Amino acid sequence: MTLTLYNTLTRRQEPFTTVEPGKVKMYYCGVTVYDFCHLGHARACIVWDVVRRYLQFIGYEVRYVQNFTDIDDKILNRSRQEHSSMEEVADRFIKAYFEDMARLGIKEADEYPRATHTMNGIQRLIHELEHKGYAYPADGDVYYAVRQFSEYGKLSRRKLEDLQVGASDRVQVKDPEYQKKKDPFDFALWKAARPGEPAWKSPWGEGRPGWHIECSAMVRDRLGETIDIHAGGEDLIFPHHENEIAQSEAVTGKPLALYWMHNGMVKVDGEKMSKSLGNFTTIRDLLNRGVEPMAVRLLVLMAQYRTPIDFTDEAIADKTNAWHTLKEGLLFGYEYGEKLGWQMETASLIPEIVERFQASVNDDFNFPGGLTVLFELAKELRREGNIIVHQGKTATPAEELKKQWQTLVTLAEVLGLEAKLELETSPSGGLSDAEIETKIQQRQQARQAKNFAEGDRIRDELLAQGITLIDSRDGTRWHRN
Known part of the structure; x- marks a missing residue:
């Protein structure tokens, strides 16, 4: 009985083999810590928790790393609203994350790197990209030159010429960031410091990293140049995971991950979960109103992990029984x-x-x-x-x-x-x-x-x-x- 799994990169189910026999290096793109975790986080964390448990059950030695994004516009906005600091907001919601996941019976990862603790690795990767001609500085920012990476789009199956159609309607040409780019598809690796925001010293001036480079650096620092499984929600396929591949593989010349795995999304009563619709449900809200944690696990595990699931009162009642x-x-x-x-x-x-x-x-x-x-x-x-x-x-x-x-x-x-x-x-x-x-x-x-x-x-x-x-x-x- 050979384990086979669906690889988003190849769009087919493949026998599972690892870089190093008997060992699995696995990375899950974790949460941005600006609020309490919601049902979408519950699904993802349960799925990858059980994938890890099963790999261990069949004899693999698994090293499982999950990051925290602790520098982000949403975190900064929350800190301004609360008149606190970015670090205070991040620390509070990281603590809440562990509380919520413990209630769902989710085992802790082997390591939880944070973006703000990986600045050396981030800057080193940006420097290497610049040296190899894949990145360029622009007035304190640094951008990735997307067209330099010939395999861009191989994960998401998107082509730049298709993305370009209608792009002029979406891009604000007067936007300062747009003015700095050589190409509208280029994305930020480093952002110049803005007034009132945290910043770190760098060869390009004070600033902070872009989102995509953070995960590339954390994977490399904690697990090496090629890992076995890179996991996350399907909403991360493009642009986040596509950009990770472009960044990492341009530097190393090696596959970032052998298998890319993505869990399906969550709906609430048939609609996408959002605060504007009033159906935004946090894990602690759900459990505090008496829903049993193991019923939530069953709701997640009784659906194929790549398909959407719908959280409804009827579904919860059925899985409770x-x-x-x-x-x-x-x-x-x-x-x-x-x-x-x-x-x-x-x-x-x-x-x-x-x-x-x-x-x-x-x-x-x-x-x-x-x-x-x-x-x-x-x-x-x-x-x-x-x-x-x-x-x-x-x-x-x-x-x-x-x-x-x-x-x-x-x-x-x-x-x-x-x-x-x-x-x-x-x-x-x-x-x-x-x-x-x-x-x-x-x-x-x-x-x-x-x-x-x-x-x-x-x-x-x-x-x-x-x-x-x-x-x-x-x-x-x-x-x-």
Whole structure:
């Protein structure tokens, strides 16, 4: 079963191979931090979180980098409105970003570079572009000479002659920036300082970088000249990702990324989300009104990642019901495991079910197909739970039920779907017994996957809360200190 994925660059589905065998270098164009994250961000971050999780599940060592754009006109406008600084605005919304993503169960990236922390790399790249004849200074600005890069448009399939049609209606020839350009399609790599705006020293005078050069520099600084996956929303294909390719490949002569992947957009009740329409919905607004985070994940994952999705009240209600079905299966072991005499040793999975799951997801990250396998398991465990409740026992062997449950829990975790036990905590206010068992199960899964760092982290987390783990051939025992 070979993983294949759709490559926006080639417009076809291709077998997945990496620059370095067994390792994946992945970059996701993150958020511009001037406001709270919205549903579009939720979709993108969930999709690429699960892509990363799945690559790790099938054995890849993944280095996942996600940037923050922390210098931008929108950030500066917000800082003026609030009579604060650009840095204060960026820091506040970066903090909010992590809060919102934690609620959605999104794992943190390996690194979060910020544009303002990458000035040396940005200026170095601009200097190299200038030296190679792809950039030119103009009265404190620096522009990229688009026509110098013969492959411009290869990602978006746009041709300059087509873009030129009607351009005169859109371009304000009296605009100072337009006057500086040698060609209307050239774009800014460096912008001369404006009064009242943050600025950095450079060989071209004080100023700040253009948006596109920031990502090119951050990819190069953190991951190297060629990466495996460059991801983002489809709205970034042109001009942002097209310009990244032009900048990076003009300097290195190498592909910036082997695979370009893009998630589809989000609508709300059939319309594009916007503040002017009054349907702009932030993640925290959605969750604060009682929508379950795992229902949001299901809404995202039950759609093919490249297609548009529509957030409606009906869709949320449907996925909430679906989550409750899955949740019953995920909680089966905690509710009935002791009655069935289970010993919580290393997880034992059902190979045939894992193979079915992988066969689906290996087809261009077909998460809906993978979820079909999970729902089949969850419904079967729910049926068994009802039998136990009403008859006190079940004819299905306990060992078979344990394998089904452990397979479900393991595959659900690959999709970031985890059920939390809604039980009373211990008298001391710490973790309940069931919550401790959940942590132990997660640690066992991490160790089985050879993710010993995660296993050690869970052990240390429990120790900090007064719970000591004792590993033996018979499994893991624990006691409160």
